[in-house]
Amino acid sequence: MRRIAFLRSIEIQQTKPFLKALEGRFREDGIEAKLFFTDGECGPDDFPGESELVPGDISADELAKKVIDWDADGVISLSIADENALRDAVVKRRLETVGIPMTAHSLAAVTLTGNKWETKRLLERHGLDTPPGLLVDSDILAGRGLRIPAYQDAVLIQTADMGYPVISKPLWDCMGAGMVSIPDAAALERHLADDEHHGNFILEQCVSGEICSVEVVGADGEYVVQPPVWQGPAELGPVFNFGRLRYVAPREPHDQDFAPVAEKLKGLCREIGFTGSVGLDMIYENGIYQILEINPRVTGTTTPSIASTDFNTYDVLLSILDGTWPERPEPREGIKRVCLQFPVRALSAEFVADATRELDLVRAQTLTIDGVEYPNIVITCELDDRAALPAKLESLRQRHAFTDRSFLRQIAVAVGAVAARTDTNTDTEDGNG
Ligand SMILES: Nc1ncnc2c1ncn2[C@@H]1O[C@H](COP(=O)(O)OP(=O)(O)O)[C@@H](O)[C@H]1O
Ligand SMILES: [Mg+2]
Incomplete structure (x- = not known):
């Protein structure tokens, strides 16, 4: 048997059903898998192997030690977000010194x-195309270290040259955390005067x-x-x-x-x-x-x-x-087939049973993001069956009211069943169209 460790920092359920699908390969290849995860829970149905919850702030060295102590023959990083990808890149370097290979950047x-x-x-x-942007040094801006009195004016002028609106983005972080939308020069002046910047940031042209x-x-x-x-x-x-x-x-x-x-x-x-x-x-x-x-x-x-x-x-x-x-x-x-993922109101057993029978349901689950629950489903539709999908969803909606009608309209457009022009936002009857 070969022992393969998987490192994961957000809930493992988001890998369903495609990581679980490796179960057959694990058997054929004689692989014993273990998941080291920092977030959520891992039940017998969630991962094809054993699992161990480790602290969310585990250091790269501690994580490397866990893997070594388990006698891993190899390691695979499934970590999210970038700071955990960095931790895993450090783990990879540590493991290199003891000859344990790792799939990680x-x-x-x-x-x-x-x-x-x-x-x-x-x-x-x-x-490749990327929106124009300007790097801002938050230390210079705040008058820390080298004094550059014209720095703020320089930033204001260069941003005006680039054109408003702009978005201020931290260099790292994800899910829009720390991003601020800046419509004009007055808003930028206020933003630059703010001393709450978490490190350097980018002022990037807002694109539509x-x-x-x-x-x-x-x-x-x-x-x-x-x-x-x-x-x-x-x-x-x-x-x-x-x-x-x-x-x-x-x-x-x-x-x-x-x-x-x-x-x-x-x-x-x-x-x-x-x-x-x-x-x-x-x-x-x-x-x-x-x-x-x-x-x-x-x-x-x-x-x-x-x-x-x-x-x-x-x-x-x-x-x-x-x-x-x-x-x-x-x-x-x-593309082999269409895939759609969208929020639903709730995942009742009756709805999931009907959806499983009537649709190609990939997954129905509640994601937890920053402590908030988001029930959603992932479905697929074969390319030849696209025209019939909107009616199937409408029939389900009449029985279960599982989602806003606006989503069904968007889906009809997405699969090409109706033209995009009919999807103007007139669909407020469900409250949040
Ligand atoms: N230049 C931009 N113009 C318009 N929207 C943007 C721009 N940059 C980011 N956004 C919006 O913010 C979201 C997050 O930005 P992104 O650069 O992907 O950072 P992260 O996902 O790491 O927070 C994007 O998905 C998009 O909705
Ligand atoms: Mg992003």
Whole structure:
């Protein structure tokens, strides 16, 4: 038996059902798996192996020691968010010294892509689009260290040159934490005068369009770019996408416009030498994908990507570890079916039973984010069955009122059953259309 440890920092249930699907491979390959996780619970149904809860603030050295004490032959990082990807990159370095291989990005890759400003430079070097931005040094701004009296004026002028509105973003962090939307010069002056900045930050031009994310997975020069996962319109500030419909579906001209971006992304991945999965956040408008950031880890995009392509990220992570990537799974790109993830009001047993029978239900579960519960479902629909999906959902809605009618309209547009023009926001009858 080979012992493989998995490191996880958010609830393991978000990997369902695709990590659990490796159970057969574990048996065939003689793998004994153990999950070391810091958040939530792990029941017998949640992970194909044993599990151990470890403290959320565990250090890289303590985590490395846990893995070594368990006698692991290899380790796979499934950690979220960037600070935990960094912890795992440090674990990887520690384990290298004792000869335990690990599927995780290098320290160099995580420190580069964890930092949104460095990421912008990287994207530009690869000919990819990213919104214009300005790096602000919060120490100089606050008069700490070197005195540069004209610094604030310089920032104000350069931002005006770039054009309002802008978004102020911390270099690290995720889920929109610490982001502030700045409509004009007066708001920027107030923002610069604030001494609560958590380190340096970026003032980035606010762009309009549709938010989407994409997962790229691979190692050693061979990368697969999954299809974009669409998340609706961008706003003047961060968007909380667990309250939204996310979907994967064939779209034109979006897919054609994405093809050259995907090629450039592969070049970028080869240069950085990513080992595993990365998730990019983008905004698409007028044929252009503006890339906002690269998350050096699995993300919320992983599940819909796998569901729509059958190309299982977790399987790849395991093959990278055992040296069988890119033989298995064979690299393959393209949408096989539509995938939709959206919030529901509640997950009653009756609703889940009917949804399981009448839809291709990938998962029905409640995510807990910052202590708040978000019941949601992930479904798929074969490409040939798209036209029939809206009626199936409407029939379920009449019996269970499981979601707002506005979501059903958005879904009908997403799967191409009705034209986008009919989806103007007239649907307020459910309260939060
Ligand atoms: N330049 C921008 N223009 C418009 N919206 C943006 C911009 N940058 C970020 N956002 C919004 O904020 C969200 C979070 O931004 P992102 O750069 O992905 O950082 P993170 O996810 O690490 O917090 C995006 O998904 C988007 O909704
Ligand atoms: Mg993001």
